[in-house]
Amino acid sequence: MVRIEPRYLDAPGGRLFCLDVMPAGPARGYVFHLPAFAEEMNKSRRMVSLAARALADAGWHVFIVDPLGSGDSEGDFGDASLASWVTDAAWCRQQLPAADLPWVWWGLRSGALLASQASQQAGGDALLLWQPVSAGKLFLTQFLRMRLATESLAGGGAADTKPLRAMLDAGESLEVGGYMLSPAMARELELAELKPAAGLPLCWLEISAREEPELLPASRQRVDALRAAGHDVQASAHNGPMFWQSLEISEVPALVDASVAALASLSLAEAVDGVVA
């Protein structure tokens, strides 16, 4: 039986809502979730919850913490920053007495950028990445485009994000899809890159619309680059809808199964089995 307990954490930046999803017996390790950005986080709550339960069933203690200014945590989204989210994540890791168990950062979409920064700042044993955003700059452009999408592109007008960037550069916050994007957050996104701590093993999982799923061409290049940089990368694609952006809340069970299998196959998990047993 998986145990699920909500609580609040008094993190340095404010109170954070945390859901502990725990195995019945002793944990084999910890998985800390770093969510997707803004509306993508809401759309993916169901999948995150499903995967957390499955991982707990496999013996992992999963933390689902709403970053400051999101979900049920304190603060306003417009005042939050990537740096404070990473600092809070690192702080959460430091609260645990049993630091001897393996620690996995689990990042979804732009949460992968946070996961890689957290691994730089607070260590850890592996990264589990779901459809990782590997360049914050492109992600920012795409986020800003959503604001333009409601304006007509008829006549072939491009999705011109330049005026929006000019507003941000001038120090103005922008509302995009109901979220206040601060100039500081925009700058952080612009500079964020997927750079995990040296030597950290990665599980790179993504969604494919194909019946015979395969990694996106762009992801293959990225995975090759990470391997060349010395990371042990397990990468695979799984058939299903893009649940973080689909209109209806959707599920991809194959991604949940693959996550459990990927963490089970990490060599660090084997080492710990001996301790737990």
Added chain:
Amino acid sequence: MDIRKETAAVLDAVLNLGARAASLTDDSPLLGSIPELDSMAVVAVITSLEEHFGFEVSDDDIDGSTFQTFGSLVGFVSSKLG
């Protein structure tokens, strides 16, 4: 990489074209002919192409002709891939 096939796959994934994706030819009209392709969907297609192929579309890259036909879109993707 079969750019034509990959581009059709992206359109299918975003617009849910089903059987229509398989019958796309260079001359198939897109904007104005595929009802699902409204301004929101154009943005989604651009974003999906970026993530799929790993290039970045800048604001000046796209004009009215890009989404005219399937052929013009494939030509655009090819040019971005250099």
